[in-house]
Amino acid sequence: MKFKRIKTAFLAVLFTTSLPAFAAEAESCVPSWCKAPNAKLKPSEQSICRYPELQTADHLLNLVYQQYRNALQGEAQKKLTAAQSQWRTQERDTLTGKQELLAAILERVQEINFMSSMVNNP
Numbered sequence: 001m002k003f004k005r006i007k008t009a010f011l012a013v014l015f016t017t018s019l020p021a022f023a024a025e026a027e028s029c030v031p032s033w034c035k036a037p038n039a040k041l042k043p044s045e046q047s048i049c050r051y052p053e054l055q056t057a058d059h060l061l062n063l064v065y066q067q068y069r070n071a072l073q074g075e076a077q078k079k080l081t082a083a084q085s086q087w088r089t090q091e092r093d094t095l096t097g098k099q100e101l102l103a104a105i106l107e108r109v110q111e112i113n114f115m116s117s118m119v120n121n122p
Helices: 002-018 020-025 043-050 052-071 074-090 098-120
Strands: none
Touching (some): 043 052, 043 098
């Protein structure tokens, strides 16, 4: 477990140091709910809207999630959707700090990539 935290922290540092310029220009990475006037955002969502690096990481998570979800069917797809909703409410939405949110999002990207690789390469 300690290695996983160190690895995730390393990825977060790498991500924040290598992509800020890209993230600042990546308008397509801004979630639609960040642009919605009078949106009632959770503190975690406010943080994502505030930091381009979090927007980029969230965009990456959405891409990976949608790709994996589209590869599934029926009950497996429903279970993934429920698991993602649970992760959002029990993990992401409990965090507000930039680094902790970034680490959580990138860890979730890794988890979904791993699950996807198990389906694609049994």
